[in-house]
Amino acid sequence: MGITKLADLIRFHAPDAISHKEISDFTGKVIALDTSIVVNQFRAATPTLSPLTGLFFRTLTFLEHDIKPVFVFDGKPPEEKTAALEKRAEAASWKCPNLTGTASSQTKDCLHLLKLLGVPFIQAPGDAEALCAQLVREGTADAVASEDMDTLPFGANILIRQLNAKRDSEVVEYSLPKLLEKLQISQEEFVDLCILLGCDYCDKITGLGPKKALTLIQKHRTIENVVLHINRQTHPVPHFWKYKEARKIFLDAPQTVDPKLIWTEPDEEALVGFLCHVKYVKVERVRRRMERFRQTRESKREERERDKAAGRSRQTRMEDFFRVTRKREQPVEAADSSSSNRKRPKST
DNA sequence: ACTCTGTCTCTAGACGCT
DNA sequence: TGAGACAGAGT
DNA sequence: AGCGTCC
Numbered sequence: 001m002g003i004t005k006l007a008d009l010i011r012f013h014a015p016d017a018i019s020h021k022e023i024s025d026f027t028g029k030v031i032a033l034d035t036s037i038v039v040n041q042f043r044a045a046t047p048t049l050s051p052l053t054g055l056f057f058r059t060l061t062f063l064e065h066d067i068k069p070v071f072v073f074d075g076k077p078p079e080e081k082t083a084a085l086e087k088r089a090e091a092a093s094w095k096c097p098n099l100t101g102t103a104s105s106q107t108k109d110c111l112h113l114l115k116l117l118g119v120p121f122i123q124a125p126g127d128a129e130a131l132c133a134q135l136v137r138e139g140t141a142d143a144v145a146s147e148d149m150d151t152l153p154f155g156a157n158i159l160i161r162q163l164n165a166k167r168d169s170e171v172v173e174y175s176l177p178k179l180l181e182k183l184q185i186s187q188e189e190f191v192d193l194c195i196l197l198g199c200d201y202c203d204k205i206t207g208l209g210p211k212k213a214l215t216l217i218q219k220h221r222t223i224e225n226v227v228l229h230i231n232r233q234t235h236p237v238p239h240f241w242k243y244k245e246a247r248k249i250f251l252d253a254p255q256t257v258d259p260k261l262i263w264t265e266p267d268e269e270a271l272v273g274f275l276c277h278v279k280y281v282k283v284e285r286v287r288r289r290m291e292r293f294r295q296t297r298e299s300k301r302e303e304r305e306r307d308k309a310a311g312r313s314r315q316t317r318m319e320d321f322f323r324v325t326r327k328r329e330q331p332v333e334a335a336d337s338s339s340s341n342r343k344r345p346k347s348t
Numbered sequence: 349a350c351t352c353t354g355t356c357t358c359t360a361g362a363c364g365c366t
Numbered sequence: 367t368g369a370g371a372c373a374g375a376g377t
Numbered sequence: 378a379g380c381g382t383c384c
Contacts, residue, residue, distance in 0.1 A: 007369090044367070045361040049384035057362055147368085165362065207376085209352050234377070280384065285363080 002148040004198035009210040010174065014182035021171045023065055023163065029142040030068045030261070031160070032132040035110060035121070037146050038071075052109055053281055059117055060266070060289060061165035064296045070141060070261050071114055071121040072128040073107065080245050081127070084200040109279075116271045118264035125254050130154050134253050140261065143173075152176050153194040153250045155187060185217060191250045192243075193217045196226070201246035203238040205230075223247075266290070 010017055042054030062069045114121050124131035133154030135141040143158035144151045151159050152174065159174040180190060196213040198204040208216070208230075216226045223243055268290045275281040 002368090040367080042361060044359085046383075051361095053363095053383070054361055061362090207352065211351070231377090282383075285383075289363085 002150050002200075003153065003194045004204075005210045006149040006152070006194060006197055009197070009214060010179060012210075013214060014179050016182055017175045017179035019173045019175070021173055022168070023061075023067075023165075023171055025171070026143070026160070026163075027066045028068075030070060030140065031062070031163070032070050032072055032135045032141040032144045034128040034132055034144075034146050034148070035071045035073050035107075036128060037148060039106070039110060041147070050109075050279060051106075052113055052275065052279060053285075055110060055113060056117070056271075056275065056286075057289060058165040059114070059119060060293050063117075063119075063263075063266075064293060064300070066300065068261070068263055069119055070135070071110075071119065072132050072135075073111075073121060073123050074128045075124045075126050078126050078201065078249055080201040080242060080249065112274060113271075116274060117266045120259070120261040120263065122256075122259060125256060127249075127254075130249070130254050131256060132156065134256065137253070138258065140258060149174075150199070152179070153191045153199070155250075155253075183214065183218070185221075188251065189217055189221050191247055192221075192223045192226075194250070195223065195243050195246050199246060199250075201249050202242040205235050205237060207235040266293070 038055065038058075039051045042051030046054070059069060111121060122131065122135075127150075129144075129146065129148060129150040132141070132144040132146065133151040133156035136144050136151075136156040136158060143160050144156045145160040145163040147161055149159070155176070157176045159176070161172045161174070162169060163171050176187075180187060183190070183193075185193065193213055195202065196204060196208055196217065197210060216230065220226045220229055227237055268287075271290070272283060272286050275286050276283045
């Protein structure tokens with residue numbers, strides 16, 4: 001579920017924290033991905049067939065762009081989240097939610113596939129989103145790609161949405177520093193704001209939506225102070241409200257060893273063996289994709305050689321990450337400061 | 349008027365052939 | 367599952 | 378670009 005209406009709030013109150021890019025702008029970056037989100041996307045898109053092929057194709061596309069993905073797997077969700085998970089499972093189907101953190105067979109398949117692709121993965125102690133955010137905070141990853149907004153209160157500076165394998169698709173980047181700057185609140189205050197908006201870890205105060213919650217936090221800075229200044233008749237505080245626990249989950253980083261992330265060449269023969277023999281994917285499909293993969297990499301390599309020979313210095317580091325705006329200029333100057341920054345200036 | 353809530357509806361990935 | 371559109375109720 | 382297929 002993520003944070004209720006947070007995307008709307010940002011779009012309306014801090015559009016400058018959002019920038020539109022394309023996948024090639026993330027060349028050379030380490031991107032952390034919440035595996036369960038990715039797999040669920042493929043499952044939702046093609047309910048009848050395995051999400052493995054989707055994972056296979058998309059990961060290769062990342063690698064073709066010299067993007068270094070690291071897949072993070074969910075661990076045992078925190079106690080506070082079980083209520084939300086149960087409610088979600090009940091709404092979806094009768095199935096009991098996985099509260100134990102035990103790897104399903106599907107998860108094992110994903111692990112195996114990633115291993116054959118030479119892509120690193122990490123088992124999170126708790127929520128994958130939390131660990132993704134920590135990887136970004138400590139500099140292990142440059143950004144986290146997810147459709148969920150949770151990583152922002154978890155402290156990930158850069159969140160990327162709509163990062164898929166389609167050509168010319170718009171990638172949406174959220175900058176946490178820009179967001180806090182624009183809203184004029186601290187990270188701690190932002191966490192309180194997210195709790196008021198509604199998160200997975202505790203109840204919310206009914207009657208408070210994005211606009212009021214933001215105003216209240218900007219005025220009173222903490223949930224404790226907000227509670228003192230609202231009408232408790234019209235906006236009753238939940239009984240046994242565990243907002244402090246939720247706050248702790250967001251702000252206290254999960255302890256984890258910083259693993260050395262290694263990317264190696266995909267093992268084509270093993271991939272064919274697994275995907276085609278075990279999972280019955282058409283051999284020719286896998287082969288053809290791997291062929292394209294090798295060709296794309298080769299041409300990229302040649303291109304780099306040419307650039308180096310031409311004296312162009314290599315792509316540098318973190319700095320250009322925040323400044324990439326080499327898309328054709330967007331008509332941002334044209335009045336309209338409110339919400340519609342969503343124009344697509346076309347595609348190359 | 350403004351804003352939150354509930355309910356409804358639609359959509360969702362990537363490839364390759366034409 | 368989430369995200370937009372709409373109707374409805376509360377302030 | 379549109380559309381059927383992937384498993």
